Every structure is written in structure tokens, then in C-alpha cells.
Amino acid sequence: MHAIGRVAVGAVLALLASSGMGAATEAISQSHEQVAAFARLYGVVRYFYPGDTARDIDWNRFAVAGVSDAQQAHGSADLQGKLSALFEPLGPGIDIVADAATFPALPLDTATQPLVAWRYLGFPARDPAYARERTSRAAISQLTGIATNPHGESGARTLFDAPPVAGKTAEFPLGDGLKARVALTLTDAQARPMPDRATALAALKARLAALPDPKTGMASSAVREADIVVAWNVFRHFYPYWDVIHVDWNDALPRALADADKADSRPAQKRALQRLQAPLEDAHGTVVDTTVKKWASLPIALEPVEHQWVVVATTVPDQAHVGDVITSIDGVAMPQARERAEALMSGQPSKRPWKASQGLQWGPASESHTFGLVHANGSASTVSLAYTEQTGPLAARPAPITELKPGIWYVDAARTDIAQFSANFAQMASARAVIYDVRGYPKDFNVSHAIVAHLLDHAENAKWMHIPRYVGPFGELAGYKDEGWDIQPAIPHFTSHAIFLVNGNTMSQAESIMGYVQDEKLGTIVGATTGGVNGDITSFYVPLGFRLIFTGMKVTHHDGVSRYHALGTSPDVAVSPTIAGIRAGRDEVLEAALKLAK
Numbered sequence: 315m316h317a318i319g320r321v322a323v324g325a326v327l328a329l330l331a332s333s334g335m336g337a338a339t340e341a342i343s344q345s346h347e348q349v350a351a352f353a354r355l356y357g358v359v360r361y362f363y364p365g366d367t368a369r370d371i372d373w374n375r376f377a378v379a380g381v382s383d384a385q386q387a388h389g390s391a392d393l394q395g396k397l398s399a400l401f402e403p404l405g406p407g408i409d410i411v412a413d414a415a416t417f418p419a420l421p422l423d424t425a426t427q428p429l430v431a432w433r434y435l436g437f438p439a440r441d442p443a444y445a446r447e448r449t450s451r452a453a454i455s456q457l458t459g460i461a462t463n464p465h466g467e468s469g470a471r472t473l474f475d476a477p478p479v480a481g482k483t484a485e486f487p488l489g490d491g492l493k494a495r496v497a498l499t500l501t502d503a504q505a506r507p508m509p510d511r512a513t514a515l516a517a518l519k520a521r522l523a524a525l526p527d528p529k530t531g532m533a534s535s536a537v538r539e540a541d542i543v544v545a546w547n548v549f550r551h552f553y554p555y556w557d558v559i560h561v562d563w564n565d566a567l568p569r570a571l572a573d574a575d576k577a578d579s580r581p582a583q584k585r586a587l588q589r590l591q592a593p594l595e596d597a598h599g600t601v602v603d604t605t606v607k608k609w610a611s612l613p614i615a616l617e618p619v620e621h622q623w624v625v626v627a628t629t630v631p632d633q634a635h636v637g638d639v640i641t642s643i644d645g646v647a648m649p650q651a652r653e654r655a656e657a658l659m660s661g662q663p664s665k666r667p668w669k670a671s672q673g674l675q676w677g678p679a680s681e682s683h684t685f686g687l688v689h690a691n692g693s694a695s696t697v698s699l700a701y702t703e704q705t706g707p708l709a710a711r712p713a714p715i716t717e718l719k720p721g722i723w724y725v726d727a728a729r730t731d732i733a734q735f736s737a738n739f740a741q742m743a744s745a746r747a748v749i750y751d752v753r754g755y756p757k758d759f760n761v762s763h764a765i766v767a768h769l770l771d772h773a774e775n776a777k778w779m780h781i782p783r784y785v786g787p788f789g790e791l792a793g794y795k796d797e798g799w800d801i802q803p804a805i806p807h808f809t810s811h812a813i814f815l816v817n818g819n820t821m822s823q824a825e826s827i828m829g830y831v832q833d834e835k836l837g838t839i840v841g842a843t844t845g846g847v848n849g850d851i852t853s854f855y856v857p858l859g860f861r862l863i864f865t866g867m868k869v870t871h872h873d874g875v876s877r878y879h880a881l882g883t884s885p886d887v888a889v890s891p892t893i894a895g896i897r898a899g900r901d902e903v904l905e906a907a908l909k910l911a912k
Contacts, residue, residue, distance in 0.1 A: 328433050349543070355397060357543075361552075363404065363408065365504075371519075376400075376546050381848060385535070405511065410492055410497075427503060428501070429449060429502075430502060433472075433785060435795060437548065440853065480888060531857070532583065537569050537598060542590060543571075550788070554867055566590065583858060590603050595879075600660075602862075603859070606646040611676055612699050612701055613699055613707065614628045619891050620892060624639055635690065639687065640688040731757055731760075732761050745810040747911035762823055766834075770803045773802050774801050780797075781867045782794055817842045824843050833871055839885045843884050851865060
């Protein structure tokens with residue numbers, strides 16, 4: 315067995331690991347404290363321990379096994395023994411000791427060898443913007459439980475210039491009277507499978523293979539808590555906004571475990587995961603139950619208006635009318651039903667009502683909800699509406715691209731493709747004003763790019779997207795990969811008055827447009843504050859099969875520094891729809907823009 319040298323970076327990593335680790339706000343069982351101790355070790359080893367044996371581990375099943383062991387431990391000493399036995403087969407350099415004890419001495423390996431360490435460009439998933447590699451290693455299989463990334467690991471290229479540091483370790487508290495030290499860099503020989511650990515490794519793999527399929531393990535508290543273990547760790551080590559979102563994440567762990575422990579159904583488990591994610595204020599943040607094979611829309615669309623949820627579109631006018639106000643959902647009266655739904659949403663406060671109301675629109679096909687409604691004439695009714703529609707109903711808007719009045723054009727980015735946009739270049743270039751509706755997700759990226767290009771009168775190279783370069787746990791960075799759209803001005807140049815319509819539904823790529831509009835001063839912004847989330851998403855899967863989506867990169871204003879996340883773009887002219895206006899068939903935001911266009 316080869317010993318591992320040590321570099322004095324443990325103190326900094328321990329500080330990062332323990333930041334915010336304090337007393338829980340409610341009583342937490344000893345079992346949950348023990349599982350939390352396992353969880354804090356699990357993420358560092360899974361994502362940053364560079365040994366070769368870790369590549370073939372089913373890490374979601376490993377999480378289930380670890381939770382089960384921690385639940386059954388009788389006190390701190392027993393937990394130490396169980397954790398040591400569980401992690402020891404993976405290789406050298408994973409040490410667990412009592413808080414008062416010292417770690418065993420690690421003599422330096424003086425042989426000159428290639429060094430093996432993890433490097434992450436964001437958190438790798440389906441989006442090609444993100445990738446990972448182990449230095450000095452050729453391509454190997456993806457880590458089980460992470461959405462497949464075509465880049466994978468590669469020894470043929472270097473993601474970024476951050477040479478491994480020989481002997482680097484992380485030291486951090488686990489809780490329950492224990493602390494851990496994990497090797498973050500191994501020599502080539504140390505990283506290879508150790509013959510003296512082969513029997514234990516084979517036994518570990520056999521144990522994991524013998525576990526029931528975790529996706530069917532809803533009845534098992536170990537599986538439910540393993541979901542939390544996996545999710546908590548991905549966010550702890552790879553969420554890019556810990557510098558602006560201040561959450562006591564260590565304190566959140568045992569409380570989230572207790573929440574999952576009480577879940578008695580898949581919907582309840584989904585809510586437990588949503589409650590874990592909600593404080594991150596990430597409007598991309600979503601929990602998807604992948605066991606649901608068919609999704610459909612309700613025959614109505616809802617929006618938050620005057621602190622109510624209001625029907626803005628319907629395909630069942632005999633049951634629900636445009637302008638109807640929701641008074642209850644499944645027997646729960648407003649505002650309680652609304653507040654419960656919004657509490658599960660991740661995003662800035664102004665975004666949560668939008669996510670909650672629109673999140674209700676889609677669900678498992680054939681399921682239904684019962685709504686209490688108040689109609690325009692003051693009468694009330696109760697209707698049961700099922701998820702049956704293949705496409706959701708849309709609020710009434712003008713044609714995707716059209717001349718509203720002589721010299722005043724309208725472009726809906728959510729419904730316009732580049733062919734339609736290009737066919738009207740001449741008219742928009744000569745128009746007195748063009749109203750760009752960005753109150754939905756753009757249909758065609760080329761249109762998003764073209765709108766900005768035809769409004770700019772100069773080339774721009776702002777770097778406002780920043781992909782983290784992770785070189786260690788707890789968000790340890792070697793800087794960012796900085797990117798932008800690098801737009802050249804396009805012909806014809808649009809000199810018309812540009813007016814942009816926005817609201818809480820303006821998010822992600824739509825906010826890329828608005829970032830240019832705001833920072834390059836390309837037009838007048840009308841409506842309400844945007845969603846405050848941008849950048850490519852990434853995702854991962856937890857043992858029960860839920861897919862969790864989150865923002866994988868940092869997006870700033872175009873100065874490359876100023877915060878955009880969970881703030882968004884504020885309007886120059888604030889206009890909000892009213893219930894009376896919706897019932898009258900008016901688009902009050904568009905009306906305000908038309909007044910400005912005169």
C-alpha cells in the first residue's frame with residue numbers, strides 16, 4: 315500500500331466545508347445526524363477522490379448502502395467503523411477519525427509519477443458546455459447517476475490549465491463527533507486498484523448489485539434519504555451562486571433528511587426535494603419525476619395577477635372563462651394553496667408566483683385537479699379539470715410578427731422563427747417603433763441573436779457567462795471559462811424605437827436578450843421584473859429516479875462582475891395586468907408600449 319503525501323490546504327477546505335455548520339432550528343434525530351455525517355463524506359469522495367476503483371461504483375446504490383449503515387450505527391465510534399469499512403475498498407487516502415484524534419501520518423511518496431486529480435468545467439450533464447476529466451487518465455465510463463455527457467472524461471485534452479498539486483487533501487468535519495481527510499490528488503500508482511483491497515472491493519460491488527432497484531424503493535427510508543444525500547452534495551459542491559445566495563447548507567441537511575424520512579408517496583418525496591432546492595433561488599431549479607411516462611396540460615393557463623391566480627387562456631370556456639379567479643385547489647382555499655405551492659418553488663420572490671401557477675399547468679396525463687372559481691359576474695363554481703391537452707392554451711396575443719399600426723411593428727420572440735423575422739427586415743428597419751414581446755421563452759435562438767445584432771451599432775465582446783473551473787470540493791475554483799455572444803452589428807441596422815415587453819415569465823435565453831437591452835441601452839423596457847435566472851442548465855438523477863435541474867454557470871451583467879442572478883432586469887416603465895383588464899380582453903402591458911411608440 316502506497317502512502318499519500320500531504321499539502322497544507324486542509325485548513326482552508328475545512329473552513330469552506332464547515333461554514334454555516336451550526337445548531338439545527340428544530341430537534342433532529344440521532345439517526346439523521348449520523349446520515350448527515352455520511353453525506354458530508356460521500357460527496358467529497360464521489361466527485362473528488364481520484365482513485366480508479368471509484369469509476370465502476372454505482373454511486374446512487376452506494377448512497378443507499380451508506381445511509382442504511384449510518385441509520386444502524388450505535389453511536390459515534392460505531393459510525394466511524396461502519397464508514398471506514400464502507401469507503402476503505404475504494405483506495406488509500408480516505409481517513410475518518412474522532413474530532414479529538416489526529417489523522418495518521420502520511421509519508422511522502424517521493425517517486426516521480428503522473429498525478430491524478432479531478433477537474434470539472436461546471437457540473438457535467440447533457441449540455442456540452444460542461445465536462446470533466448481526471449488528469450493523467452484516458453476516457454472511462456460516466457459516473458452512475460449523472461446524466462450522460464458526450465465529453466465524459468478524457469486524457470486526450472485538458473479542460474483548463476490547473477496542474478494537480480502533489481499530496482493535496484481535504485480535511486473537514488462530518489458531525490456526530492467525527493472528521494475526515496480525503497486525498498484529492500493521487501500518484502498514478504496510488505490511483506490504481508490495490509491488490510490488498512480487491513476482496514473488499516468485490517464484496518462492496520456485490521453488496522451494491524444485490525440491493526433492490528432504488529427507483530422502486532419508495533417504501534425504504536434509506537432510499538428516500540439517499541435522494542437527499544445525492545442532491546445536497548451536488549448543490550454543495552457545484553452550485554455556482556454560493557457567493558450571493560446565503561443559505562446555511564450544512565444546517566439544511568439533517569432537516570431535509572427528516573423531511574424525506576416522513577415522505578409517504580412519490581409526490582411527497584418530490585416535495586421534499588423541492589423544499590431542499592427552493593432556498594437556492596434558482597428559477598431553473600426543477601424536480602422531475604422520470605417515472606411519469608406521459609405528461610399533459612390542463613385546458614387552462616394561469617398567471618399571477620394582483621396577488622391572485624387568474625385564468626388567462628382556456629379551451630373549456632363552458633367550465634372556466636378567461637378572467638376567472640382561482641379560489642381553491644383540491645379543497646384547499648386561497649391563499650393557503652398558493653402559498654404552499656410557492657414555498658416549493660426555487661427562484662427570487664417575484665418569480666415564485668409565476669413558477670407555481672405555471673407549474674400547475676402540466677402534470678401526469680389523466681390526473682386532475684378540482685378548482686374553485688369566481689367569475690366576472692361574481693358567481694362561483696367548482697370544476698374538475700384533467701391533464702388531457704398535448705399543448706397548453708396560450709393567452710391571446712397579436713400575430714407572431716405583424717404591423718399593429720402604421721409604422722409600429724410587433725415581434726413575439728416566443729412564436730417567431732428566423733425565416734419570419736428575416737422576411738420583415740425592411741419593414742422593421744424603416745418602422746417608427748418595434749415592440750419586441752419577450753414574455754415567453756424564445757422559439758428560435760437565431761431570432762434572439764438577430765434582434766440584438768440589428769439593434770447594435772458596434773461589435774461587442776462582453777463576457778457575461780462564466781463556467782466554473784472546479785479543482786476541489788466545496789466550490790474550490792481555478793477561475794472561470796468566460797464567454798459571451800460576441801455579436802457583430804447586422805445589416806440593416808434598426809434605428810426604430812425598440813420597446814421590450816417583459817414579466818416574471820421572462821427568463822433564461824429571454825434574459826440573455828434583456829441583458830443586452832439593459833446593458834447596451836438598446837430600448838425601453840416595459841412590464842415587470844424578469845425571472846432573474848440565465849445560463850445553461852445541468853442536471854442529475856437521485857436514487858428514486860427524480861431528475862433535478864439547476865443552473866450550471868454564473869451569469870453576470872456585461873461588465874463581467876455585477877450580479878444578475880435572482881435580481882433580473884427591472885422595467886423602465888412598470889406595468890402590471892389587472893383582473894379587470896384580463897376580463898375585458900385587454901393586454902395592458904402591450905397597450906402601455908403602444909402609447910410609448912406614438
